[in-house]
Amino acid sequence: MIYLDNAASAPVNPKASEAAMPFLTGNYANPSSIHTLGREAYLAVTAAREQCAAALGARPDEIYFTSGGTESDNLAVFSAIGNNPRKCKIVTTEIEHPAVLNAVHQAEKSGCEVALISPDKNGIVSVESIAAAIDDNTALVSVMAANNEIGTIQPISDIGAICRERGVLFHVDAVQAVGNIPIDVREINADYVSVSAHKIGGFKGSGLLFARKNAPLSPMVFGGGQERGIRSGTENATGIVALGVAIEDITANIKKRAEKIARLRDLLIGELETIPDSRLNGSRTERLCGNVNFSFKGIDGETLVLNLDLFGVCASSASACCAGKQTVSHVLRAIDVPDDYIRGSLRLTLSEHNTEKEVTAAVGIIRSCVERLRENNGTKPF
Ligand code: PLP
Numbered sequence: 376m377i378y379l380d381n382a383a384s385a386p387v388n389p390k391a392s393e394a395a396m397p398f399l400t401g402n403y404a405n406p407s408s409i410h411t412l413g414r415e416a417y418l419a420v421t422a423a424r425e426q427c428a429a430a431l432g433a434r435p436d437e438i439y440f441t442s443g444g445t446e447s448d449n450l451a452v453f454s455a456i457g458n459n460p461r462k463c464k465i466v467t468t469e470i471e472h473p474a475v476l477n478a479v480h481q482a483e484k485s486g487c488e489v490a491l492i493s494p495d496k497n498g499i500v501s502v503e504s505i506a507a508a509i510d511d512n513t514a515l516v517s518v519m520a521a522n523n524e525i526g527t528i529q530p531i532s533d534i535g536a537i538c539r540e541r542g543v544l545f546h547v548d549a550v551q552a553v554g555n556i557p558i559d560v561r562e563i564n565a566d567y568v569s570v571s572a573h574k575i576g577g578f579k580g581s582g583l584l585f586a587r588k589n590a591p592l593s594p595m596v597f598g599g600g601q602e603r604g605i606r607s608g609t610e611n612a613t614g615i616v617a618l619g620v621a622i623e624d625i626t627a628n629i630k631k632r633a634e635k636i637a638r639l640r641d642l643l644i645g646e647l648e649t650i651p652d653s654r655l656n657g658s659r660t661e662r663l664c665g666n667v668n669f670s671f672k673g674i675d676g677e678t679l680v681l682n683l684d685l686f687g688v689c690a691s692s693a694s695a696c697c698a699g700k701q702t703v704s705h706v707l708r709a710i711d712v713p714d715d716y717i718r719g720s721l722r723l724t725l726s727e728h729n730t731e732k733e734v735t736a737a738v739g740i741i742r743s744c745v746e747r748l749r750e751n752n753g754t755k756p757f
Contacts, residue, residue, distance in 0.1 A: 382724035388576030423619025444571030461486035498527035520552035525657030526666025535564030554625035581614030674719035
């Protein structure tokens with residue numbers, strides 16, 4: 376099997392699972408219990424909070440553990456608009472993940488005004504277009520650090536500086552960026568940053584929200600008051616411990632890791648470009664080290680992915696959360712991918728575990744699948 380779907384979910388880091396395992400088996404205590412086992416679990420959660428804070432340049436009391444990127448994005452959006460959404464405006468982009476876009480649409484139903492900023496044809500959102508959309512009613516600007524479909528890296532430091540200057544809260548969905556590019560919450564002037572564990576070597580169902588000290592926070596889950604009253608529910612000690620180790624490990628080795636993966640990415644892009652009637656979607660330069668997004672003219676992307684699977688290649692046609700729905704990608708639409716290419720997209724996302732041999736083998740399989748599908752009118756499986 377050749378796994379090229381690391382942006383959907385990455386392999387679990389063995390150091391993370393090893394650290395977490397004792398809290399699944401031997402120590403199953405509740406971190407809020409005051410007996411010895413409970414206190415041990417609490418200390419492990421505290422240590423993980425410190426690891427997460429250090430990896431992001433934050434303070435431990437600015438880290439709130441959640442069930443993942445989706446919850447963190449929702450918590451940031453609804454915290455920022457507070458109790459009176461009628462009075463406020465959210466500025467965000469057309470290419471955000473559905474976890475932001477659908478939270479924002481929900482806020483819109485409560486009376487919030489929403490400005491959706493378009494990226495350029497390369498998938499980059501300009502600082503000027505964000506600045507121009509901010510007005511006196513704007514409560515929040517939400518811009519992802521890197522896009523999950525086309526891997527484009529947004530100028531979040533500059534956008535953060537504008538938000539700070541204009542007194543507007545700034546949320547960054549860093550789910551795809553953490554571990555691939557440096558994310559320092561102070562450097563980017565963020566008030567909120569979302570992180571998901573399963574993209575960086577932790578477990579599914581675990582993540583965090585960084586919220587700057589004094590940034591507004593309104594809980595969405597009410598109960599026993601865990602996470603300083605912001606996110607009730609017994610802490611997912613195993614997931615949290617794994618997240619702490621995973622984020623520490625991935626951010627410590629960011630440069631070396633990114634260089635290795637980028638070499639594979641460039642090899643993959645170069646080879647795929649030799650397939651006739653293909654195009655790279657998204658910027659060639661402002662791009663995550665592990666992201667390759669190609670479209671093949673006249674091909675149905677989902678059919679291509681199913682055919683690649685028959686030959687042992689795991690890939691996506693859009694992002695995993697949008698795949699399976701027979702819709703055209705909102706990201707590819709936003710960057711004006713031509714009609715005869717838009718349904719034929721293939722997202723291949725690499726990790727440090729992939730090899731040159733795998734890349735070469737995958738290209739051969741993709742080339743023959745594309746040729747065969749074209750012979751069959753682009754849609755019929757083998
Ligand atoms: N934001 C981005 C950019 C993502 O890529 C994803 C997952 O694909 C999410 C948010 C949601 O994260 P989770 O799967 O942890 O809910």
